[in-house]
Amino acid sequence: MRQPDVGPALRAGESVRGTTSPNPPVGCALYRPDGALIATGATSPAGGPHAEVNALRRAGSAARGAIAVVTLEPCNHTGRTGPCAEALAEAGVVEVIYLTEDPNPLAAGGADYLRSRGIEATFAPRRVKALDPWLSSVRHGRVSVTVKFAASIDGFTAAPDGTSQWITGPAAREHVHADRAARDAIVIGTGTAIADNPSLTARLPDGTLRRHQPRRVVVGTRDVPAGNLSRLGYERYGTPEEALEALWDTGARDVLVEGGASLAASFIELGVVDRVQAYLAPLLLGGGTGVLARALAPSLSAAPRYQLVDTATLGEDVLIEMEKECLQG
Numbered sequence: 399m400r401q402p403d404v405g406p407a408l409r410a411g412e413s414v415r416g417t418t419s420p421n422p423p424v425g426c427a428l429y430r431p432d433g434a435l436i437a438t439g440a441t442s443p444a445g446g447p448h449a450e451v452n453a454l455r456r457a458g459s460a461a462r463g464a465i466a467v468v469t470l471e472p473c474n475h476t477g478r479t480g481p482c483a484e485a486l487a488e489a490g491v492v493e494v495i496y497l498t499e500d501p502n503p504l505a506a507g508g509a510d511y512l513r514s515r516g517i518e519a520t521f522a523p524r525r526v527k528a529l530d531p532w533l534s535s536v537r538h539g540r541v542s543v544t545v546k547f548a549a550s551i552d553g554f555t556a557a558p559d560g561t562s563q564w565i566t567g568p569a570a571r572e573h574v575h576a577d578r579a580a581r582d583a584i585v586i587g588t589g590t591a592i593a594d595n596p597s598l599t600a601r602l603p604d605g606t607l608r609r610h611q612p613r614r615v616v617v618g619t620r621d622v623p624a625g626n627l628s629r630l631g632y633e634r635y636g637t638p639e640e641a642l643e644a645l646w647d648t649g650a651r652d653v654l655v656e657g658g659a660s661l662a663a664s665f666i667e668l669g670v671v672d673r674v675q676a677y678l679a680p681l682l683l684g685g686g687t688g689v690l691a692r693a694l695a696p697s698l699s700a701a702p703r704y705q706l707v708d709t710a711t712l713g714e715d716v717l718i719e720m721e722k723e724c725l726q727g
């Protein structure tokens with residue numbers, strides 16, 4: 399048959415981001431040998447079935463003879479659920495195409511197991527964006543951190559009089575809300591909590607709440623006046639280190655730091671920021687509040703450098719995404 403479409407598996411994995419940690423958000427699609435899509439599946443919340451098992455259940459007997467596309471190598475590990483490699487073999491799947499290798503030594507080996515059962519297992523490397531944070535967290539044994547900011551093109555998040563709403567336009571703001579809904583937690587400093595009284599919710603353009611809401615976290619020691627955050631509930635930690643440890647221990651793997659300038663600098667100084675998302679507006683300020691509260695290095699050569707991984711135009715604004723290291727592809 400022609401090479402199966404990887405789109406349905408990628409979209410299935412993307413659809414469950416923020417809901418699966420500490421497990422990865424994986425997608426699976428099953429195809430008939432003539433190329434027709436039979437069923438898709440995505441990882442359930444922790445303790446529930448993995449993507450492959452959900453797809454196999456939907457397919458029922460149609461899975462016999464099928465070709466599976468999975469965004470991550472099927473696991474070979476019995477945890478709270480059985481090994482997915484075995485489930486695929488038992489269901490009669492004849493070929494498995496996986497897009498990323500499992501770096502977790504406990505779960506790896508699924509492809510070898512499939513081959514030992516006479517099933518073709520093909521590694522077709524491809525960047526699976528939904529898996530980036532989980533891969534970082536496995537590699538480093540800590541929560542994966544993305545720092546996000548909205549700034550003028552010359553790097554200011556607020557004008558000299560303190561006005562900062564709104565630097566970017568509706569399309570960029572909607573993107574931020576969709577991104578929040580795909581994270582395990584959002585983190586801000588007490589400075590932002592006090593100045594902005596944010597709700598830190600993930601909302602649709604009409605203001606209603608999205609289906610998945612991330613955990614809300616405030617870092618710092620100052621009192622935060624009762625406001626939106628108090629009404630909705632939030633977690634509180636004294637330092638970034640404490641927040642990272644507590645989030646990891648409670649299953650979070652993918653965390654978005656939304657500022658402000660002091661907290662973002664602190665996370666970068668700790669060396670734990672894997673990804674930066676800069677929403678840049680076609681606006682010149684020339685002064686005001688910088689994206690980061692202080693210099694991170696005395697010279698260009700000592701500054702933390704990131705690799706460009708993606709750019710997107712959002713209305714009048716531009717989103718630039720950079721990663722500390724290239725994890726895939």
Ligand SMILES: NC(=O)c1ccc[n+]([C@@H]2O[C@H](COP(=O)([O-])OP(=O)(O)OC[C@H]3O[C@@H](n4cnc5c(N)ncnc54)[C@H](OP(=O)(O)O)[C@@H]3O)[C@@H](O)[C@H]2O)c1
Nearest residue numbers: 547548555587588589590618619620657658659660661664
């Ligand atoms: N445009 C954007 O993208 C954007 C995003 C977010 C915020 N903002 C703006 O940024 C402003 C707030 O920024 P900010 O820099 O003043 O405040 P902030 O970064 O939100 O919070 C600073 C506080 O975080 C805690 N903190 C930071 N690093 C720490 C460390 N290493 N150890 C322990 N605690 C640490 C401290 O809390 P304690 O002092 O309480 O101990 C510190 O005072 C607001 O005006 C907001 O509107 C803009």
